[in-house]
Amino acid sequence: MGLFKMPSLGADMEAGKLTEWMVKPGDRVKRGDIVAVVETQKGAIEIEVFQDGTVQSLLIEPGATVPVGTPMAEIAGAGEAATPTAAPPPAVPEPTTAPSPPVAPAPVVPAGAERRVSPAARALAGERGLDLTGIAGTGPEGAIVHADIEAALKGAAPTTPKQSAPKQPAPKPAAGFDFGAMRTAIAAAMARSKREIPHYYLEHSIDMTAALAWLGRTNESRPPADRLLAGAMLIKAVAIALKRFPEFNGFYEDGQFRPGESVHLGVAIAIRGGGLVAPAIHDTDTLSLDDVMAALRDLTARVRAGRFRGSELSDPTITVSSLGERGVEALYAVIYPPQVAIIGMGSIVERPSVVDGKVAPRAVVTATLSADHRVSDGHRGALLLRKIDDLLQEPEAL
């Protein structure tokens, strides 16, 4: 029997609110299936399951906010006999063993969940017949305390005043964004980054004339929906270059660098109304340019709708922040911890350049690298930017 737990969808996530179950007891699931929608500070996120099996029971009701790691569902492994939803019958104690401990009174704690509930909270909940499922604890070690029960009885948890009472059916997530919470999350991540990460910055102008010319030829014959954008080329070039520079692709955790196993390139996407998220395009380096473009379109559409998958949000190994057409020439980005680098792409602009001894108008993009000096040095960073430049000079090879 496996437990499906509230996943951590980022270093700054402490709790998530279940908004919707996509499965019910008895459903068969396999690794990667979306089983729930969880609302975090970054919006409504589709959560994937990481094991094959059959959904045994759902432990959390929609509307509940629970800390990361809280069991949310029981999943019987493949081949494991699905038992009834009720708790397994207790083993008959050996006559010689000590008597089993006294059974706790009324309130039901989900099987397998180690919820801490203070005696005072337990007594009040028992007296009022309140189910403790889904009540967030604010006491020592996250224990549910008397005040939490009082708040739940009043219909509002103390830590999340906007949360509906646990028993009420959860409303469908709207756009799924709490802009205030998102701003808080960005503030926490960025402050941590600037506090902990010794950034260094490099800047390099990349001639995009050849790339844009190739793009123009390629798009000529395509319907608008299938056309490529320069942004996809930039992302692909970065992903390929990173294969040669693994020290920019991964995580700095517990005092050491852990390289990413693949390139999951995070794309910073601004959200209308404020804020941004940077979900990943998985295995970016192995996708064709068309696939990268499709992924970019899909991701942007889903982010704007407020729905993306947990793994997309939690596992980018590096981020690219691209200003697009309406930006300025350069941006110096702040690394999203625990990542170790972020690449900024300014707007592509036309500028006079010296080509073959003559001044000529050229399309130019300013690429910047912000990198973690604990992990890499400027020399390698410069080579990375050069490599991206080289790749963009041969766009047909991307």
Add this chain to the structure above:
Amino acid sequence: MSAAQSAPAAETTYREAVKQAIRDAMIRDPRVFLMGEDVGRYGGCYAVSKGLIEEFGPDRIRDTPLSESGFTGAGVGAALAGMRPIVELMTVNFSLLALDQILNNAATIRHMSGGQFGVPLVIRMATGAGRQLAAQHSHSLEGWYAHIPGIRVLAPATVEDARGMLWTALEDPDPVLIFENVMLYNMAGPLAADAGAVDIGKAAVRRQGKDVSLVTYGGSLWKTLDAAAALAKDGIEAEVIDLRSLRPLDDATIMASVGKTRRAVIVDEGWRTGSLAAEISARIMEQCFWSLDAPVGRVCSAEVPIPYPKHLEEASIPQTPQIVAAARATLGR
């Protein structure tokens, strides 16, 4: 007796309050006399009885040999014979020499005589660390005495209690031990000119609060009040209970407070294992379990002989930051 009816208060030291309590008792009752090492000509090792031998003479302010068992036994005998002796033991560490007299005689005679004899004896002694007197003069063993049925154990922490507990103790028909923390003797506080006897059965709420109950006594009271003030700056309202009587314990006051705050931390300068703090914690579990929101916390002394160096001595006994931390832990903050 009640503060409300008091005459104007004057700043008085704890030492002076104890002396005035002894003087008052000597004047009011001719059966009262003081007996102990260096209490007469030297004026007491903590200068509590300075000048009393001039006022009352060597029959009533009696210097004794260095023989705790002997003169405590003499006190038990005098009490049995109708006197009201005050025996001073220099420190709680030395009182162990008199433990046989206290436990096997003073505490048992009423029981063993079928109620025919009582021992109206008061034994005062200094307790606690902080004066760099090292491991043979600095311990807090009052919790051991609080284990013994047949005696009453008091711990005055305020000037008012230092002044008022002695007379009430002398009126008790059974033995009473009074523990004076050595760090309090120089402490000054307002004492009404007509201050007198006080009740010795009740704990006192020294600060009102709703978030956590800090239960303490004696020298730790002031550190605990400092901790409560620090907690208040963070919006945590701690209630501070001064036990005053270590035996019997005033369960009603403790439980009323913990029932309200749902959290408790006990601050006790004794060693943690088998301590008075352990007893209070157990009683809270027995009587308040269903009101608790957090495990009961304890701040006790490190389980070492009290060290001589100042910094180690300070580190070995409860201090304000530890009390603050323990209180915060019960709130998960």
